[in-house]
Amino acid sequence: MASFLSQRVTRIGLAVSLIALATLVIRIPNPATQGYINLGDAMLFIVALIFGWRVAGVAGALGSALADVLGGFLIWAPWTLLIKGCEGVIVGVIAGLGNSLSPSANRFVPLVAVLVGGIWMVAGYYLAGTIMFGPVAALTQIPGDLIQALVAGGVALPLSKIIKNILEKSDHGLHTH
Secondary structure, three states: OHHHHHHHHHHHHHHHHHHHHHHHHOOEEEOOOOEEEOOHHHHHHHHHHHHOHHHHHHHHHHHHHHHHHHOOOHHHHHHHHHHHHHHHHHHHHHHHHHHHOOHHHHOOHHHHHHHHHHHHHHHHHHHHHHHHHOHHHHHOOHHHHHHHHHHHHHHHHHHHHHHHHHHHHOOOOHHHO
């Protein structure tokens, strides 16, 4: 049991770090909402598709909010904590539901999971932006958030499949989660 717990804590810590790093590497600012476009969703999707909703929910919330704090976007950190945590849970739960389907039916589940998670992210940040800056300013972030979600899905879907295959063949595979 202790080994299982230490593996989960290690995975969460690593995922938090990777999500924060991916979020901080490339940042394209949106002056109207004091937010930014980033690559963090790609890493969040990868974590959710490989390790499931528990790891992705915690890592998405903490890693993304940490990136906001470290990157100077402190006003977004509480919103990000909620939005990205829920995004990780949503993608992980939907992806996990695919495990009970036949392999042919499960082919499209990761795509559906990423699409639903991306829609949640765009809607969540629109709502947060509306509360903080008004609906007109919040509208300016929708195109960037859509691009961010689409790029993240395009990166995460093939990479998560490759990484998952490697982990399943390794001594430290997914059988322990």
